[in-house]
Amino acid sequence: MTDGAEGRRFSGVGWLSSHLSRKLLLALVAAAVLSWGLMCGWFLSYLGDYAGNTYDGVMRAADGAAQRVGAFLEGCGGDFAALEDYLEDGALYCIVRDADGTLLYERMPAGEAGTRLLASGEQEAALSEGRRVHVYVWSRAIQRNELSADLQKKALRGLSGLNIGVFTVVAVLMYLLMLSPIVRLRKTMRRYYEKGDRPERSERQDEIGKLQNAFADLVGVLECKEKAEHQLIASISHDIKTPLTSVLGYSERLRSAELSPEKRQQYLDSVYEKALRLKSIVDEFDDYLDVGLRDTAPMRLMTVEAFCEKLRMEYESELMDADVLFRIECRCPQEQIICNWEHMRRFFGNLIGNSIQHARAGHLELRLRCCREGEQVVFLFWDNGKGVPPELLQQIFEPLYTTDPGRKVSGLGLSICKSIMKAHGGTVGAESGPEGGLLVRASLPCVHL
Known part of the structure; x- marks a missing residue:
């Protein structure tokens, strides 16, 4: 994959480079705001349209009723008794006045029922002998349950469609921002597992x-x-x-x-x-x-003084017989460390063996100084040998590295030392010693009880 394709595939610009939790929260907030805005705008628009359509429908129905009443009155020749029956069958109410405004006929409900009527337009009717009258027709108002049921039905359909649209948009965004990269990562892992294709790094910051x-x-x-x-x-x-x-x-x-x-x-x-x-x-x-296998190695608490004494008893007489001077200086005797003695004995044994084999000194001297630096107990071990070139100091702890040109050693001794210190939660490094030889600096955490 090219760099350009990688950039397009894992683009990390703008808010897309934020944490995934922030991205998800922002997506949810955006979806909520979008949904709320669309829902409010749609619902207000729907209410306006519904009210206008309901009003127009009622007025058209009332105008139609007035026209029918006027036509009936013309057909019956102004027979108000027949008009009474017609109005009763249609649940309508009516007032008829002549051209001068004189009341000729009235059918209206009594009491508070009259306040619940919906007025219609008027209709002019021509009776016999050329008389012209004005007909005013009223119908009953729409019942509350009918209006509520119709409003709920239409609102439910509209809100369902709106929610489906918002959910679709959010689902697409979630897939593009989250699921699609995860699917690609799964495919990358599978390609590495099946074909050994090395995965490329991502530019995303989430x-x-x-x-x-x-x-x-x-x-x-x-x-x-x-x-x-x-x-x-x-x-x-x-x-x-x-x-x-x-x-x-x-x-x-x-x-x-x-x-x-x-x-x-x-x-x-x-x-x-x-x-x-x-x-x-x-x-x-x-x-x-x-x-x-360091997880199974038992760790014990001991003072630095006791540790140094065990080292002296372990190696001093043996090194003296080999005409090697071994001096131990303990400057923090009461400090405590947690260690596995067998592993630490092997640690210093490898250092001593490495110095004896590679120091190339006429009269070899080995020194160990223990002191406290901050929250660490530091062990400084050095010899008076030829030392190691500065450019090679960082390589001597690598497995199989050796300065022996004839390769008479396997090169694992100092690597074992590094593993031992790592198992104890400490560090180890090398530098040039004060007497020209190799100095190994190892540190272990102090223990406070």
């Missing part, structure tokens, strides 16, 4: 865009982990293959050749040495995997 970007980031992390796993397998395979080839070669010679006792012993010693190398590779790999 929750859907963040979900799209989080999925893209997750895919990137998974690919990096997969690449690291392949690299790890390839490296372990390489490290095992070299001593294993030597073991096979020496074993073949021991089986097929006539060797002197001295030569045989030399080959056996070489086989044993290579077997120990294989065991060290497997043990280091097991350590690397074991640190990953």
